Amino acid sequence: MTRPSDVKPREGDQPAALYKDWVVGAKFPPLPFTITPDVVDEYISVIDADRANYVIDGRQAAPPNVVLVYMMAVMYRLYPPQQGGIMIGNTIEFHNPIWADEETEVIGSGQVTEKFEKKGRKYICYDVEFKRPDGTLLVSCNHTSAFPE
Amino acid sequence: MTQTTLRRTIPQTQKMFDDYGVLNGDNDIIHYDDQFAKDRGFRGTLGHGLMYTGYVCDLAAKRYGADWHYRGRLTVKYVRGVCPGDNLEVRIEGDGAVACQSQFDTTLVGSVKLA
Numbered sequence: 001m002t003r004p005s006d007v008k009p010r011e012g013d014q015p016a017a018l019y020k021d022w023v024v025g026a027k028f029p030p031l032p033f034t035i036t037p038d039v040v041d042e043y044i045s046v047i048d049a050d051r052a053n054y055v056i057d058g059r060q061a062a063p064p065n066v067v068l069v070y071m072m073a074v075m076y077r078l079y080p081p082q083q084g085g086i087m088i089g090n091t092i093e094f095h096n097p098i099w100a101d102e103e104t105e106v107i108g109s110g111q112v113t114e115k116f117e118k119k120g121r122k123y124i125c126y127d128v129e130f131k132r133p134d135g136t137l138l139v140s141c142n143h144t145s146a147f148p149e
Numbered sequence: 150m151t152q153t154t155l156r157r158t159i160p161q162t163q164k165m166f167d168d169y170g171v172l173n174g175d176n177d178i179i180h181y182d183d184q185f186a187k188d189r190g191f192r193g194t195l196g197h198g199l200m201y202t203g204y205v206c207d208l209a210a211k212r213y214g215a216d217w218h219y220r221g222r223l224t225v226k227y228v229r230g231v232c233p234g235d236n237l238e239v240r241i242e243g244d245g246a247v248a249c250q251s252q253f254d255t256t257l258v259g260s261v262k263l264a
Contacts, residue, residue: 003172003174004172004173004174005171005172005173005174006174007174008173008174008175010174010176013176039172042172043172043203045168046165046168046169046172046200046203047169047200047203047204047206047207048159048204048207049203049206049207049210050207050211053207053210053211054210054218056215056218057215061218063203063206063207063210064206064217064218064221065199065202065203065206068199068202068203069172069173069174069199070173071199072173072175073174081177083177083178083179083185084177084178084179084185084189085177085179086179086195086227087197087198087199087227088226088227089224089225089226089227089259090198090199090202090223090224090225091222091223091224092202092221092222092223092224093221093222093223093264094217094218094219094220094221094222095219096218096219097218097219
């Protein structure tokens, strides 16, 4: 079992990466983790989801977006977080189910795609892919956040 | 085929922000420190953007069923903060347009579809 808090650097725990530190094209170190039924249950609870919406051919699947609680951990391993970050947007694609009744080994990876300043705010964009160890793509994301410094 | 609008209303509390943060390990004080958030110009602590994304995904999964797990596509932008006490309506229109709206403002816009 891997709780996101086990692998995600916490804001304020170490010197934060600043806007000037981000390099477009920089790749995040692969982050292996395991999604367990306990994590799926907790995720369903915190997003107030309806399990009935995730049944495939009679089998209970997880909300595929359960991987999103690990997304920022992938990026933060290369660029430790700063306080006051604001999420701006996400584009997300789902490719294969994550089952609720089994452990799912996942490897998160990604890279910085863009950085820019606009109206005094500093924006960072990056891609993250979540795959099974055999290479099966589960979920892909493009994310944008704004940071104070 | 035009689909019906899906919607649900989820009242927001600080406990919901805290519980999501316990799971995802987010220690950004903008989610927990009311004064810090107000000093930055917000009405109060901010909910987690990915929590609202989860609300949208739940309605999308209801609409698209098993296909959502294989071909689901989602784009969202967080345009205003959501704070404790907000009464948040999450909505997917028949054409896939997405919005979250509190009693104060539209907080999220976007779209869902199948590839």
